[in-house]
Amino acid sequence: MKSFYKVCIGLLFLAASCTDVIDVDVPEGPERLVVEASLDWEKGTSGNNQTVVLSTSTPFFAEQKFAPVLGASVKVINLDKSTEFVFESQNNGQYTTSSFVPIVGDTYRLEVIYSGETYTATETLSPLVDTIEVTQSKDAGEDEDALEVNVTFKDPEGLGNYYFLRFKSQDDLLPELYYIKDEFIDGNTATFYYEKLEDEDSVEEFEPGDLVEIALMGISEQYHDYLRLLVDQYENAGTPFSPTPVPLIGNCVNMDNPNNIAYGYFRVTEVIQTSYTFQ
Template sequence: MNARQSSILSCLLLLISSCEEKMDLDLHKAAARVVIDAQLSDASLVQRIRVSRSVGFNDLVNNSGVKDATVSVKDNENRIYPFQYEKDGYYIHRSFKPVAGRTYALNVTVQKQQYSSSCQMPGYVAVDSTGISEKSLTGKTYFFATLTFKDPAKISNYYIYTLSINNGPFRFADAQSDQFNDGLKVTHYISDLETDLSQGDEVIVRRYCVDEKAYRYWNEYQNNNVSNAAPGNPRSNISNNALGYFSVASLKEYKLKIGR
């Protein structure tokens, strides 16, 4: 995040009482490591997991797909979901819809090395209303997608947001928890980290209810990018020194338009 965006967020913390507090890898001299991107959700029957290896910083791509891995997910009722390789490191299961409350275990084998993680899928916290908020900060107008809801009391809740502008790709936008507003009515203000929202823009917000480990990963990622230090790798929740993360989330999309 650049200095302008950091300033915007600082101002919002003062103005909005309900606010809370592309993965960049430090690969200049690092040895190649397995990278696992496993974001599963209940939005579809089709689940995708990407397995790759980190490569040199100055190479044309920052990772290369692994095509000879063994990938599966097992739930706490002993159902096993094997994933089949398709292309570019992506492994697919086409008839798997996770269920809130169940625990899922990821197992990946790459050249006899095993990588594992587990996640209990949270239920979805319903949104009461959505909208667009307009804020004047440092003499300029900024727009934010807003989602207002009642946070469940005495339950730790964690939220990840991604954003698409005008049918563009979805990018990580924000990670939030209920650490300071447990049980309260909450409004989350969502904007793109790289592009200001403008009049006429159509935006799609994806809201993931995730477990604490997935939240910790993305919160560390966003904190690294706010700071002036060179961004490092967020701490993975996958074993054996892998990069990346495993999450099974409840998900819903919200479509909004700015202005008329």
């Protein structure tokens, strides 16, 4: 028995002495411009105040996760009206304007000049439904005993609309995203629900008093397709059958050096925002 203890102690010392620090080299891509240009016109407001955020990509293990871009030139042009909106730098990566004029159906072009190169992107401001109805229930989701929040709206007939629906629970770090094409709801009333089911990752069902922030946007087909890739890649990450992740390239094009791509997206949307508290 004593010899057995000696062997165990010897193995413990051997294991401790063989502990090495392993440095893993993570491949780093070239630094890229990152464009966060979401010009969202909330119904009931003028939509004049808008912000574009510019930064550069950072290495995965970098301490500084946000690297703001300073000194860039940013403007948005209404191509239908030939009007120009200049975004002023706030010296923190944000570029703002208080004079933007959103017009449904008009096409807008973003122009960013950074480090001697010009990036452009084009989007059309898509229409949105007039109102939405928000309710709660227990019969629309997977668990008949779990609360869910429902968003209902009437899709206009024959317009080929696309929607972006976002739910953000007060307890969640990330929102729940839905990309919607009216192919199967054209001209009809449609309802979409958000339900949380308890699991091993400490997710808890909705309870009375919980708050959910809701946003419904009218978007372009191009942005719908971008969201589909984004959401599908996020939701399938880490599963045995998940596809190989690929960089998502938005609609911002480098006019001077096409190989020096930019990340991010320029969108112009009409949006309804509201919140719901479970009863």
